[in-house]
Amino acid sequence: GAVVSQHPSRVICKSGTSVKIECRSLDFQATTMFWYRQFPKQSLMLMATSNEGSKATYEQGVEKDKFLINHASLTLSTLTVTSAHPEDSSFYICSAEGLAGYNEQFFGPGTRLTVL
């Protein structure tokens, strides 16, 4: 089956620093990738849709300048949390869209970000 990896799986950083999270589709090419955020015991909230070679589409309420998304190739999308603050601590999950479209998403294992 389709495999999506994320790196790092866990990161702890100081407030004010920037953190980059990578999402890779290992055995298939993904024109579209999605970035989600999950708070404890809550739903997965879509942050942005990342399209290869173009600008990401952000959901309402998500700061574009804070959560920088780059989808430079068909197998890699990156999310950079700039000037991270404790309230940015969360579980970030990416997914890659399969050939069937948005209703076929393969999820990565997630990245736990803790900002001190």
Added chain:
Amino acid sequence: DQQVKQNSPSLSVQEGRISILNCDYTNSMFDYFLWYKKYPAEGPTFLISISSIKDKNEDGRFTVFLNKSAKHLSLHIVPSQPGDSAVYFCAGGAQKLVFGQGTRLTINP
């Protein structure tokens, strides 16, 4: 505005019995519904989906029922096994997925 709701945060079922997880939605534009299973600190794993033009889809022990008039869908797992213990998310889709809050299912031996 919560477009997808899972009103039961948790459910406990005896092994071998049927588990029924429920999900309600408000967006009539959803054309696809999906169920995912998730373990702590892991990404969701796809379980089963259903198109809005159908009312039932079955895959092994998993069956999803869709009642469009009631804007309600349910996931039936039968027979339930201890390995089914996880958090289950339903999601509605219209070019992107909107997830419910999840239901923690515990299967007791």
